[in-house]
Amino acid sequence: MNKIYPSAKAALDGLVENGMTLAVGGFGLCGIPEALIGALRDTGKNGLTVISNNAGVDGFGLGQLLETRQISKMISSYVGENKEFERQFLAGELELEFTPQGTLAEKLRAGGAGIPAFYTKTGYGTLVAEGKETREFDGEWFVMERALRADVSLVKAWKADKSGNLIFNKTARNFNPLAAAAGKVCIVEVEEIVETGELDADQIHLPGIYVQRLVLNASPEKRIEQRTVRSA
Template sequence: MNKLYASAAEALDGLVEDGALLAVGGFGLCGIPEALILALRDCGARNLTVVSNNAGVDGWGLGLLLGTRQIKKMVSSYVGENKEFERQFLAGELELEFVPQGTLAERLRAGGAGIPGFYTKTGVGTVVADGKEHKVFDGETFILERGIRADVALVKAWKADKAGNLVYRKTARNFNPMVATSGRVTVAEVEEIVEVGELDPDEIHTPGIFVQRLVLNPVPEKRIEQRTVRQSAEVQKAEVR
């Protein structure tokens, strides 16, 4: 089975319909599948529900899809870096399901493992628990959370072989492994593709059985979400004088 596609647009061709549920990897702007997000914007699919740790920033990442009004609902644990997200939400134009970060990761992992639901203490006694089943185990209350099974999952990896086995790089791994297993169809954007057998099996983070399509993006645009710098010691000394 040939999993490699010539472009991000071709990799998404015929996959994303209006109203689809998508899971997208990344944390802030680290480890996001930027080429696939651009292709998703250009494909024009609308009324999307997107499961992701956050909604990117204004003008980049998933923020691009907010700008084109393609997202109907976000399922996220953090959305504080996006003014357009805030505007749409406060205006009632965007639905939001807040999920505690660990719970979100586990909902994705559970969906990929075929687990329809699990019990957790996180959120008990808060609005997170509203409308959810409560159950007592060993004298403590837990709430039922549902696993997430996405129609399409989009992930970013550092390296892949042609069978779709993925290796992530350092903190860019973040939510990507859980997102990759949660998709009925998973598309991986990677910076390097090698022949089958070149990856050490102990280095593989996501087995290729979970990945149906690959696209090569060897020179990704890696933006910094919040650039923070400090003055040099020489400048600090000059200011003191």
């Protein structure tokens, strides 16, 4: 199975539809799939629900999709530095499901692991718990949170092999492995692609079983270097 696509646009073809749910990796502007977000903007699809820690900044990252009004709902842990995100929410133009950051991470992890729900102490007795099942364990109260699944995941990694095994670069790992596992189809943009077997198995952060499509998004110099190595 060839997982490598020639462009971000090609990798999205046939997958994105109006009203679908996407999980997008990144934390602030660290580890965001810039090329895939740009290609998603260019599809013009709207009514999207996006699961992401936040929504970039104005005009960059997911902020682009807010400006074009393609996102109808965000599932996030904070608004961040995005003024348009804040404006749309306060004006009632954007639905927002605020989720504590650790809970958001666990909801994605549980979705990827096939776990439908879990209990957490976080949010009990606050607005976060309204309308949710609560239960007492060993004298303490917990809130039941449902797992999150997405139709498509958009992820950024540092290096991949042709089978889709991934290595992330330091803190750019953040929400990316969790978002990847939670998607029914996972598309990853990477800075380098090597032959299967070239990556040290002990250094792989996410196995290729979670990855369906790969896009190389490297600098022109890096692309030339990779073509030179492969033709040698």
